[in-house]
Amino acid sequence: MTHHPSTRSDASPQREARARPVAPPGPRRGLGVGELRLDGGFWGALQETNAEATLRHCLDWMEQLGWLGNFDRVAEGATGGDRPGWQFSDSEVYKLLEALAWEYGRTGDPAIDALLNKVVDRISAAQDEDGYLNTCFGHAGQAGRYTDLSTGHELYCTGHLLQAAVARVRTVGRAAGGDALVEVARRAAEHVCREFGADRGQAGICGHPEIEVGLAELGRALDEPRYTEQARLFVERRGRGTLAPIALLSPAYFQDDVPVRDADVWRGHAVRALYLAAGAVDVAVDTHDDDLRAAVERQWTRSVERRTYLTGGMGSRHQDEGFGDDWELPPDRAYCETCAGVASVMVSWRLLLATGEVRYADLIERTLYNVVATSPRTDGRAFFYANPLQQREPGADVRPDAVNPRAEGGVRAPWFDVSCCPTNVARTLASWQAYAAFVEEAPDGSGDAGAVVTLAQYAAGDLKVVLDGGALALRVTTGYPHDGRVQVEVIAAPEQPVTLRLRVPHWADGAELTGADGTTIAVRPGWVTVGTAALAAGAVVSLDLPVTPRLTWPDPRVDAVRGTVAVERGPLVLALESVDLPDGVALDQVRLDPDVVPRTQGDGAVVRARPVALPAGGSGTPPFASGAGGAGGPATRGGAGPDDGGPAALDLQLVPYHRWAERGPSTMRVFIPTTRARRTGSHPHAPAHPRPGSTPQGRQLNDEHDTFTA
């Protein structure tokens, strides 16, 4: 197949500005990647590095390892048993294509467009006549098509191809001859519908969900309801035990244990569970299936409240890269795969558009700052696969030319054997704008209240959305998340009334809003509305969020971090890294004093801590000692207590978790053991620093926690 240059015939500038990965029916539409220009700042810098370094980094590695060459071999009929890469390596190429498409759509950089089309040429050349496209199955010397649905990942790869095409359709529009990538995806989607349709072909599903979300969105992008119907079929077929078992793994591993609409919580492989949930929301919204939508909301609620880390990370187990039981959240063995963070944002964003509930935007912020932003190294050329909240042993340095099995060892790696994360980060950063805000308009623009524009995430830059009544242009000035002030200046406002809403994060107790008239009011967490009257050109409103460091206590059921406390600052989880400890103090010795209020320093905080002496070895027994004494007991396990002349208290610097391990191999903790509370008086367990806003339950909670930490 030869290269179709992407023509722009039917693409209007406004339509392209609105280009976004998720466009469900309903009153809310997400911001387009072209509707917000980031002006540096936290996300602007990450997006810039992604464009300048990561995209080509990924392309170079996949070329070097032969993952791109796999497409050439299929095109040349040169397939055989020596195919490099895992069976799912095609999907990495497709995720990179999606990233390139968003990048081009956002910037119009012709070099990016050329890069994309070069890759598309090689992919389209590998597509079979009937639309089947996969470099691991169905050709000479390979297993037959769809002979291994459980682990073959064929439909998974196709799903990512379709998501890449969605980005392309929406950013370059549908050319007369069709864009090459869009055309490849359309033919692949048609093939899937033929093979897996309701009344013909296989009734199978893929061991790794993803095709559902790809079909649903491509169906929207191409106005093709058959794709949505196929996605619905895949969602409904799941959970009925039809997938061939994988040795030593249960059907829950790939969510084939319980039908989606019957499940109460996410379980099994986290990325699989979350991609499936995202597709299920798409199907539920498109088919007005409120029962299915409610099921995913129910699963989200229980999974977030019982199976999600402070970072927003999901996946407690290495064994199956999966969710653990409720409250099973070990910090050291936290898997928190980067891709699960990306997938979690996908699910929450869909639920936010479907419901308008602020809690989904809160989790998106937590996950973006503490999982997605944690994976890439500052230079954008190395990545974490797993994102643990505690590192016991310093990771081994990773050679820049080495392929790592998985970057699980506390050091970011340039590339992995299973390299799903780098390209997932790339496509997410390239389309970050799409998760920053959403717009509600009456379909015909005649709603009395007019349009509502809601800022869900904060970043410095210029936002311009064209509403039926005209353009709303805003300039956001902020140093968020390191500074809590978010200033929004109205550059242009439509004639029709428009309402601006801002998000006060759930942690922002004591936030204040200063209106255009200069009056300041206290605002509670949730959506806060800026009066339409304030939306005249030149008007300025400011939101002040308290980003002073705060102590965060674990729920008492999270056994693995009992007796510890974490420190957060705004949306950032902070961490104590061994490289910030004074000589002679080991991370295991640190006890944080919760009675001393942490103070802001740099991008992190300083906490008061004191080191404790640790028991000596030599007992020849397991590390447990009888309280009653005895040989092998305390006598040999003896350690100095806090009051027997150990080193004095010291102040320790905490850094943002997302930037740990940038200074060489180190050990690290997010949850830090606490000292015994020292305050005396009738209520020894009052909160460390009570505020007017804190509630009786709040104090009781601190009691409850202090019974473990004091």
Add this chain to the structure above:
Amino acid sequence: MTHHPSTRSDASPQREARARPVAPPGPRRGLGVGELRLDGGFWGALQETNAEATLRHCLDWMEQLGWLGNFDRVAEGATGGDRPGWQFSDSEVYKLLEALAWEYGRTGDPAIDALLNKVVDRISAAQDEDGYLNTCFGHAGQAGRYTDLSTGHELYCTGHLLQAAVARVRTVGRAAGGDALVEVARRAAEHVCREFGADRGQAGICGHPEIEVGLAELGRALDEPRYTEQARLFVERRGRGTLAPIALLSPAYFQDDVPVRDADVWRGHAVRALYLAAGAVDVAVDTHDDDLRAAVERQWTRSVERRTYLTGGMGSRHQDEGFGDDWELPPDRAYCETCAGVASVMVSWRLLLATGEVRYADLIERTLYNVVATSPRTDGRAFFYANPLQQREPGADVRPDAVNPRAEGGVRAPWFDVSCCPTNVARTLASWQAYAAFVEEAPDGSGDAGAVVTLAQYAAGDLKVVLDGGALALRVTTGYPHDGRVQVEVIAAPEQPVTLRLRVPHWADGAELTGADGTTIAVRPGWVTVGTAALAAGAVVSLDLPVTPRLTWPDPRVDAVRGTVAVERGPLVLALESVDLPDGVALDQVRLDPDVVPRTQGDGAVVRARPVALPAGGSGTPPFASGAGGAGGPATRGGAGPDDGGPAALDLQLVPYHRWAERGPSTMRVFIPTTRARRTGSHPHAPAHPRPGSTPQGRQLNDEHDTFTA
């Protein structure tokens, strides 16, 4: 090959009585299985159930699943791609043969002997002319011999065959024509030496150690130094990265990362690491390689002190069934494979014979009571594969006819897909006597001090060892471990002086010994000598061990159980099981009051506890709350503290850990969160119940721990 009836021509009764799995050169010899007759009691009952139920249970399952039939198919030349069972299923048959051999050697039950020989007939018929014996490789429709050393398990299987033969040689002696099983093993060993010898054939090693220990002991049993040399070669070749990598696993998984003599700690797959260590001790002792022996002792010390559970269980990770980092000992995800417990006893017993150090006997006791005895259900027909110290969700009931992937779910299963544990338990219980005592004699019996007989483990029964100076016969009367009194009556004593030693376990602070003259003295943990003068027929000595329940605190570096305490009673770890909770109290709510001394009740203990209310859900945030309050924080995470009118304190029954999950699916904890210490005064953190024996360090340790538990 036809069945050779096992003749007894050159077997003397005394030699058979001394039959034991490990017979190294050196001054110490372990007790023979025929030298101690158990008289009921803890181990007598388990041994009886093993004989009556487990041996046939294992045989029936392996027949039903075709694991025995695999040998017939090889004999009939009917092999193909449809072979049932994992590649290592032969080894289960061999471990059962070893169990049958010990059982017959101990009891002389001809039915057991017949059972054994029936199986041996089928195995020997499957042996190739050149001695190669494996049902998974090397025949029609199978992969070639030794084409997959990393995961093929061929030499691993052979190693278990050799261990079975060792049991046979030592229990029936070497018949003129040779016992059939011994002959099969000898030919297999010769084949291995030919194929893997120093100067010819492959220089490979097996991905799963076991051949080393099998060759070493068979070399001793058959006085064939070439087998010992081959074992030495396998040990020395290891740790040099010669095994083909397994995807996503590091060479440490099968200890091919560091040579045995250079390693400081056990790592990777626990059973592999421990079988290798056992073989390394055998080689070190036989070749007088003190450097190698010291390496294993060093690895034992660090691994026990930092990577071993309170139960003696080893293996913190499910991902690779392996050791974790130092201090990584999560109770809920503890793997503690039953086979690793068996392997740990194998290593410690060898080190005990090599060094005479009591700490090895202490760990053997801990592991036998809390890992090995935990695996089999009371009826001997279901088993645990993994032995976690916390069960969060009740396990699903296991159907008696169901093959479980692995019994990891908190319910014992009749059989597993990977069923290494049942037969490992069977061979260990069948030869329990071999770990109970050891004898030291000057080779020529002329040592001035005469012989020393040391009781390392306690069980009611009659012990008779024939020494050069005559027989020493002892009757041990005890209700141990539930009762702390061990009474030893001398039934017969040799004319030459003989010294009796007893073990005072490391936890037995306050033990007392009452001599034959009725005088009672306090004895410290370690070996305690009963004067030779006391060893006249009729003399009675009593050891009183304090088996009152005691609190055991975790080392502060074991993050996963910070803020909790365990309760032990004698050698038994106790557990709180949900079925023992009153209605309306959940396991998560229980807080143990360490200021109230636990009291003995039944086989366990009663502790004082109080339930706490737990935070309500509904926050829509991860289970962590800001100490500063705020929406999504304490207001929605609020929970009642201990002092706001929650239920009053209650007494809870703890049961021996080894018997948990016998009363239907349940949740369980060994480590129980504690209440805040209530005692006031100048030293609020004194030990819960100080004793004369406790030291300043002991108190400081309790300080240290109370800073987490109070």
